[in-house]
Amino acid sequence: MNTLTIFSGNSNPDLARKVCDSLNIPLGKCEVGKFSDGEIKVHITENIRGKDVFVVQPTCVPANDNLMELLIIMDAAMRASAKRITAVLPYFGYARQDRKDKPRVPITAKLVANLLERAGADRILTIDLHAAQVQGFFDIPFDHLFAVSLFSEYFKDKVDEDWVVVAPDVGGTKMARAYAKRFNSGLAIVDKRRVSDEKAEAMHIMGEVKGKNVIIVDDIIATAGSLVEAAAALKKNGVKDIYVAATHAVLCGPAIERIEKSDIKEVVVTDTIPLGQEKRIRRIKQLSVAHILGEAIKRIHNEETISELFAL
DSSP states (O other): OTTEEEEEOSSOHHHHHHHHHHHTOOOOOEEEEEOTTSOEEEEEOSOOTTOEEEEEOOOOSSHHHHHHHHHHHHHHHHHTTOSEEEEEESSOTTOSOOSOOSTTOOOHHHHHHHHHHHTTOSEEEEESOSSGGGGGGOSSOEEEEOSHHHHHHHHTTTOOTTEEEEESSGGGHHHHHHHHHHHTOEEEEEEEEEOSSSOEEEEEEESOOTTOEEEEEEEEESSSHHHHHHHHHHHHTTOOOEEEEEEEEOOOTTHHHHHHHSSOSEEEEETTSOOOGGGOOTTEEEEOOHHHHHHHHHHHHTTOOOGGGGOO
């Protein structure tokens, strides 16, 4: 592993350190700061000529700063003669604009893909994309991992055949079906109508949930509007306890307040995005994806298959 080097920007250095700990290697030496006018300044302070470089940098809030840090770190690594550069984005931001669904709007996910490639990325590694088709925007190898095994391990002693896995909308049915298969449980779908980008109105439940405990599974919790609406609709349909498993804890705006006032018993998230102190409430439990990323990085570095890590 002496030719493997992992760097991190400022978006989630704790996760990068955990990944390094899982591989028994030190975190690469890289200074990432700002000039007096706010421009990002990067200096890699160790020799990486001919090395296999991985840059762990989710593009979470502040998304623009974190994306620019990632691009500039990769540019520095490329100019320092790294053999290969893999952009590790545990959370791939800007993935929600993945198609032109109305006139005069961008396809931002494609723009970000172009930026990553032009900055020097030879490979992309991420977890639970908001839209799987984003992989098609890249002309370089793309490894898309899933956190389902992490959540399955956490819930395995709680879930039985009397539980139901719930998709918060029709688009999440594939993910929910994968969880239901692992838990050997029922499946239900919340039929909702989106009022705006921040608000969704739950309509009715497709599936039998009355008298059941349920797990709502999703990839992202942003403002928690859809999630809380879904929980309220489920409660009206006679469910008992409501749990949530969501990979990316964006938790912006009124999300924390909404969760605290909701009928949700527990929200289980991962550390793809760091949780600030104000978000560490009793109902939120955080699991680490460090081992999953570490295993994928090790296999990529050793030119081994990682197909079994793709299982949904």
